[in-house]
Amino acid sequence: IILFCRHGYSSSLAAWNLRQMGLHRATDIVGGFDAWEAAGLPVHHGPVDVRP
Template sequence: MGAAEVLATARAGLQRLTPHEAAAAVAAGALLVDTRTPVHRAEQGELPGALVIDRTVLEWRLDPACPHRVPEATGYDVQVVLVCRHGYSSSLAAASLQAVGLHRATDVVGGVEAWKAAGLPVDDGPADVRP
């Protein structure tokens, strides 16, 4: 199976959100999690209110049963909305979070590029980086 097929399989299990739907979900209490690299965040801007969690530790920071979780990871019913630069790696990350039990994990169609194109806010930070 190639990368495109893995991505399609991941997305088949997600209820992906448009940027405006994602902003509404965050306003209603969802966690917005930014997995972009520092370079991409510097180029594109920071997302106000987002937790920045490196993709390499994402599952451990958001799994409520993990001793290395962030305080916001309070239960498996928490809605987590992931965002990356273009909306590809965030789909894979959301599927991985669903696999560890976060059944409401999803991502933003088009990533931060679509977020900005929709006129949603970005700023210069500081970012809420969670190591």
């Protein structure tokens, strides 16, 4: 499970809790969505069609 939030703090706490519950591979994106966007990684704004 990969978690993320805006800044990375909440997702790191959630990942830690999931690991404590036995989901040992749970992790988060360090720095959150802000860091992802600042690194120039792909970001889509607007609606997305998720139908199969």
